[in-house]
Structures are given as structure tokens and as C-alpha cells.
Amino acid sequence: MSVIEVGIIIQRPPYKSETATLGFTHAISYQVVDIYLDDGQSVTPKVCLIGEGVLNCLKNHKAMENYGVTSIESHIKNALLVDLDIYVCREDLERFGISEDRLVDAEDMGADKKIQVVPFSEIQKILEQTKHILVF
Amino acid sequence: MGTLTIGCFASLVGSKSLDFALKLSKAAVDKGHKVNIWLSSNGTMMGKANQKHLKDYSTSEKYVKELLEKGVEICECEACALARGIQKPEAIQGIKWDAMHWYLAKIYNSDRVLQIGGE
Numbered sequence: 001m002s003v004i005e006v007g008i009i010i011q012r013p014p015y016k017s018e019t020a021t022l023g024f025t026h027a028i029s030y031q032v033v034d035i036y037l038d039d040g041q042s043v044t045p046k047v048c049l050i051g052e053g054v055l056n057c058l059k060n061h062k063a064m065e066n067y068g069v070t071s072i073e074s075h076i077k078n079a080l081l082v083d084l085d086i087y088v089c090r091e092d093l094e095r096f097g098i099s100e101d102r103l104v105d106a107e108d109m110g111a112d113k114k115i116q117v118v119p120f121s122e123i124q125k126i127l128e129q130t131k132h133i134l135v136f
Numbered sequence: 137m138g139t140l141t142i143g144c145f146a147s148l149v150g151s152k153s154l155d156f157a158l159k160l161s162k163a164a165v166d167k168g169h170k171v172n173i174w175l176s177s178n179g180t181m182m183g184k185a186n187q188k189h190l191k192d193y194s195t196s197e198k199y200v201k202e203l204l205e206k207g208v209e210i211c212e213c214e215a216c217a218l219a220r221g222i223q224k225p226e227a228i229q230g231i232k233w234d235a236m237h238w239y240l241a242k243i244y245n246s247d248r249v250l251q252i253g254g255e
Contacts, residue, residue, distance in 0.1 A: 003242055017255045018177050021144065026176075029236035037239030053189045132249040134143065 003042045007130035010053040014072045015063065020056050023136030024075035031082055045080065046130055048088045048123045053061070053136075054096060057088055057103045057115055077106040080113040087126060090119050139170040143239060144179035145254035149193050153252050154182050158199040160250075166208045171209040173203070175206065175231075176237040177254045180217040183231045190215070204230040211238050227249060238248035 010023040027045040034042055048055055054074050063071035079086060090102070103115050118126075127133060142161060160169045167178050187197040189228035204210060211232040214224075224233055232238070243249050 006240065006243060012255065019145070019253065019255050022177055025238065026236045030240055031237075032235075033237040033240040035245070036238060037244055039242060043244050045240075132243055132246065134243075134249070134251045135253060 003036060003044055004132075005044050005046055005130040007127045007133040008045050008047045009127070009133060009135045010047065010049050011051040012136060013052040013055045014061070017066050019136050020053060021072055021075065023053075023054075023134075024072060026043060026134065026136075027084055028075065028079050028082060030084070032116075035070060045084060046090055046126050046127065047086045049087065050092055050120070050123065054088050054092045056100065057086070058098065059102055059104050073104050076104045076112070076115070077109055080104075080111040080115070081109050082120065083111075083113050085105070085113070087116045087123055088115055088117050089123055089128040110120060137168045137170065139172070139245060140164050141172040141174065141239070141242045141249050143174045143176065143249070143251040144182060145177040146205040146252055148181040148196055152194065153192050153230040154179060157250075157252050158182075158196060158203065161208055162199070162213055165203065165208055170233060171203070171208045173208060174240070174242065175210065175215070176213040176216050176236070176238075179254065180219075180220060181213050183217070183227050184222050185226055185228045188238035200205075200231070201239065206209050206229075209242070211242075236250060244254040 054097045061071035061073040084108040149152045165171050184195045187195045189195045214233045
């Protein structure tokens with residue numbers, strides 16, 4: 001059994017470009033990565049939102065109404081539902097004046113996981129343990 | 137020798153990022169390394185056949201074909217391509233079409249990963 005961790009840093013804001021969405025969709029795709037790997041091998045993404053990327057985790061997106069696309073909120077909920085770890089930088093949330101009660105959760109979908117608000121030093125430690133890092 | 141996987145998200149026209157990715161891939165494969173290239177987002181333009189080489193714009197088709205002949209695995213994100221109006225029959229022959237888990241699987245077996253972002 002060999003599982004590697006891949007850090008996925010999302011630092012772009014939602015909807016300005018496709019970048020943040022791609023970060024989440026690449027992370028969620030870990031669910032089916034096993035079909036290309038040998039038995040016991042897998043990839044575990046660690047999603048870290050920093051800088052303007054923390055804006056992705058605000059509740060109540062209206063992406064379908066405004067842009068006709070699946071919201072990043074929906075991607076985050078799906079990510080939590082499939083037990084992905086999503087870490088949000090506490091300092092950057094404070095910089096934008098965002099309180100934790102404004103963050104997306106997937107309780108309505110029955111997810112056990114929640115977005116984890118952590119100091120940047122903790123994100124650095126998480127990333128140090130990953131084999132590779134993808135920046136979105 | 138090592139394995140390098142490059143994720144290309146930048147546009148072929150309008151930046152030199154993909155040009156860099158292709159030249160880096162050639163240098164790596166010529167040194168005996170294994171190279172995988174993942175084309176996603178605007179990077180999917182790199183895999184379209186029948187590119188016309190106008191001198192003011194980057195083209196990739198010639199280089200992509202050369203890399204494929206050298207054994208580089210190149211895969212295009214099917215959803216990203218279709219969303220941009222690129223159909224599979226229009227792709228450069230030899231390029232695979234798959235989804236994001238292909239990229240993650242290649243990352244698993246890579247010594248180095250380079251992600252060239254679109255923005």
C-alpha cells in the first residue's frame with residue numbers, strides 16, 4: 001500500500017478565471033485515480049486555500065444564475081463529501097474580514113468533513129509532507 | 137533517469153509558456169528522461185491539428201509530433217477540449233484524450249512535476 005499526498009494550492013479568486021475551479025476538479029478526480037495505478041497505490045490531495053483563493057470558500061454562490069456554470073461552492077461540497085481535506089489560511093481570511101460562519105459546509109449533503117481554518121504555518125507543514133505541489 | 141510530468145494550462149497563442157514547456161520536454165527526453173504532458177484548460181489548444189504557422193504566433197504541432205515520436209505521453213483533458221469546440225477527430229494523432237485522474241496517476245509515478253498555470 002503506497003499512498004502519496006499531493007498539495008493543491010488554490011490562490012486565485014472564484015470565477016475571474018477557470019483556475020480555481022480547475023484546482024477543485026483536479027482534486028476531486030482523485031476518487032478514480034486508482035484505475036490507472038496498481039493495487040494499493042493512490043493519491044491523496046491536500047487542498048490549501050491561500051491569498052485571494054480563500055474567497056472561494058464563501059457560502060451562497062450564484063454561479064448558475066449569473067454565469068450558467070456549476071458553482072465552486074458545489075465543487076467544495078463535493079470535495080468535502082468525498083472526504084478531501086480542505087485547509088483555509090486563517091490570516092488571509094482575517095485580512096478579508098471573513099468570519100468562519102460564512103464558510104461553505106456540506107452538512108446538508110451528509111458530509112463528515114468540514115473546511116479547516118488553520119494558520120499559514122500549519123499549511124506550510126502540510127505542504128512539506130506532500131510529494132508534489134500543484135498551484136492553481 | 138527520472139520521470140517528469142508537466143501540466144500545461146496556459147494558452148498556446150498569447151503566451152510563450154507552452155513554447156517553454158515543449159522545449160523543456162524535448163531537452164528532458166533527449167537526456168533520457170521520461171516525460172508526460174497534461175493539457176488542460178486553454179492548454180488544450182496545443183493538441184489541435186492543422187495549426188497554421190503565422191510568424192507572429194506560436195505553433196506547437198511540429199514540436200508535439202516530434203515529442204510523440206520520441207515517446208512522450210501527451211494527454212488532453214476531454215472536457216476542456218470539447219468546451220472549446222475542439223473535437224477528437226481534430227486532435228493531433230497520438231495525443232490521448234482522458235480526464236484529470238490521468239494527470240494525478242502520472243504525478244504518482246513522477247520524480248518531478250511542473251505545473252504551468254494559465255494565469
